[in-house]
Amino acid sequence: STTTWRAGEKLMDEFSKYRSPLVSRYASKEMAYNFSDRKKFTTWRKLWIYLAKAEKALGLLVTDAQVTEMESHAEDIDFAMAAEEESKLRHDVMAHVHTFAHCCPTAAPIIHLGATSCYVGDNTDLILLRDGFDILLPKLARVIDRLSNFAEKYADLPTLGFTHYQPAQLTTVGKRACLWLQDLAMDMRNLQRAREDLRFRGVKGTTGTQASFLQLFQGDHDKVEDLDRMVTEMAGFKKAYMVTGQTYSRKVDIDSLSHLASMGATIHKICTDIRLLANLKEIEEPFEKEQIGSSAMAYKRNPMRCERCCSLARHLIALLADPLQTASVQWLERTLDDSANRRISLPESFLTADIILSTLQNITEGLVVYPKVIERHIRHELPFMATENIIMAMVKAGGNRQDCHEKIRVLSQQAANVVKQEGGDNDLLARVQADPYFAPILGHLDNILDPKTFIGRAPQQVARFLSEEVRPLLEPYKAEIDVKFELEL
Numbered sequence: 001s002t003t004t005w006r007a008g009e010k011l012m013d014e015f016s017k018y019r020s021p022l023v024s025r026y027a028s029k030e031m032a033y034n035f036s037d038r039k040k041f042t043t044w045r046k047l048w049i050y051l052a053k054a055e056k057a058l059g060l061l062v063t064d065a066q067v068t069e070m071e072s073h074a075e076d077i078d079f080a081m082a083a084e085e086e087s088k089l090r091h092d093v094m095a096h097v098h099t100f101a102h103c104c105p106t107a108a109p110i111i112h113l114g115a116t117s118c119y120v121g122d123n124t125d126l127i128l129l130r131d132g133f134d135i136l137l138p139k140l141a142r143v144i145d146r147l148s149n150f151a152e153k154y155a156d157l158p159t160l161g162f163t164h165y166q167p168a169q170l171t172t173v174g175k176r177a178c179l180w181l182q183d184l185a186m187d188m189r190n191l192q193r194a195r196e197d198l199r200f201r202g203v204k205g206t207t208g209t210q211a212s213f214l215q216l217f218q219g220d221h222d223k224v225e226d227l228d229r230m231v232t233e234m235a236g237f238k239k240a241y242m243v244t245g246q247t248y249s250r251k252v253d254i255d256s257l258s259h260l261a262s263m264g265a266t267i268h269k270i271c272t273d274i275r276l277l278a279n280l281k282e283i284e285e286p287f288e289k290e291q292i293g294s295s296a297m298a299y300k301r302n303p304m305r306c307e308r309c310c311s312l313a314r315h316l317i318a319l320l321a322d323p324l325q326t327a328s329v330q331w332l333e334r335t336l337d338d339s340a341n342r343r344i345s346l347p348e349s350f351l352t353a354d355i356i357l358s359t360l361q362n363i364t365e366g367l368v369v370y371p372k373v374i375e376r377h378i379r380h381e382l383p384f385m386a387t388e389n390i391i392m393a394m395v396k397a398g399g400n401r402q403d404c405h406e407k408i409r410v411l412s413q414q415a416a417n418v419v420k421q422e423g424g425d426n427d428l429l430a431r432v433q434a435d436p437y438f439a440p441i442l443g444h445l446d447n448i449l450d451p452k453t454f455i456g457r458a459p460q461q462v463a464r465f466l467s468e469e470v471r472p473l474l475e476p477y478k479a480e481i482d483v484k485f486e487l488e489l
Contacts, residue, residue, distance in 0.1 A: 047119065052110055063106075097112050113216070123235065136350070139357040142481055151177035160374070181470055184270075191259055204244045267356050284301060312352050319345050319348055323342075383432075432445070
């Protein structure tokens with residue numbers, strides 16, 4: 001049919017243009033909508049309605065009929081008309097003023113009364129930032145919850161610790177997860193603070209002096225302040241910035257995006273750790289039944305989710321350079337060279353953060369641990385780590401520390417040579433058992449080499465950390481904590 005043909009032609013046309021994978025491939029529907037044209041321009045209309053309502057309440061010549069007319073057309077935007085108007089006027093705000101006025105002829109004279117473009121532009125951006133944080137925070141809470149359960153489950157499972165990516169003293173799988181959790185908890189507090197610190201630009205006029213509104217209210221300063229307060233409250237903010245230029249300070253964007261970038265660094269670190277552990281075959285991310293790891297190597301189980309998080313986290317970190325540079329070059333009350341940059345950097349930061357949090361949730365909901373592999377790695381390294389314990393046990397049995405140290409040194413070097421030069425297994429324990437010098441402690445060797453005696457207070461640290469710092473952080477999100485995330489691509 002003609003309808004089907006046209007739909008197919010439209011679809012083909014879409015595939016003939018660049019589409020951002022942040023939206024077409026990755027981001028959640030709610031975050032994609034948050035930065036959509038529909039959300040943006042319906043918010044503009046709501047802001048014009050708030051302004052009209054407040055101006056009416058404070059005595060300006062705005063009628064109930066005009067407000068009602070605006071409210072009845074808040075959602076039905078003619079995007080084609082707006083695009084045509086913008087192509088003529090070269091001004092996006094005035095294009096939408098005209099488009100709104102077209103369907104609200106009675107209200108047309110009072111739409112945008114006394115306001116500047118940044119009244120709708122900047123205030124909408126602040127609403128989108130606030131709503132973006134409200135989308136991210138429950139997702140971060142879910143990641144922390146899943147990882148907390150993981151840490152609790154494996155709180156006392158000994159594993160090799162690594163410094164410089166070389167075997168070090170033992171830790172536990174759960175304690176290592178708490179290192180990840182501590183960074184995520186810092187990110188949670190940072191995002192909460194950034195969200196709560198956001199203020200509204202409010203009703204400030206062209207250079208922030210409120211001069212146009214002072215004229216409208218015939219010099220009544222109290223009414224100008226009431227207007228600012230009323231619109232701020234209608235938009236759902238507790239406070240507005242007391243001073244602005246034409247725009248709100250672009251340092252606000254730095255504050256918001258810096259915490260997202262910091263979270264990106266956290267997630268990159270976590271996912272890199274998991275990738276390293278996957279190489280050791282100690283821990284793996286979820287792997288679907290029919291998932292293919294490699295087109296050539298059928299045996300492979302690539303950590304593609306973690307790799308995706310790392311890849312996108314780098315983009316999130318890099319985006320921070322944009323608001324830093326933008327804020328530094330805002331001349332006097334403002335320049336417009338912030339606009340094009342912010343159209344990209346603000347949405348992309350939130351879209352990218354959204355993607356990596358959702359993917360990390362999927363990872364942490366299905367992490368696979370291989371205790372036997374971990375145990376084998378411990379057995380391979382523990383004899384070297386246990387040498388000090390063996391020396392102390394010999395001293396307790398009446399031996400001389402220096403003599404014992406020399407014996408252990410020689411045997412350790414022999415065992416190390418077997419491992420490094422011959423490619424064999426660590427046979428230090430067998431050498432100790434075969435040496436008559438160590439006869440007094442042979443009956444205690446199993447206890448001396450019990451991995452659980454090498455993990456210190458790791459289990460206790462996990463329990464206290466989860467109880468005192470992590471669980472309380474999740475309280476505000478209890479109602480949203482059980483939502484699962486299925487990875488589609």
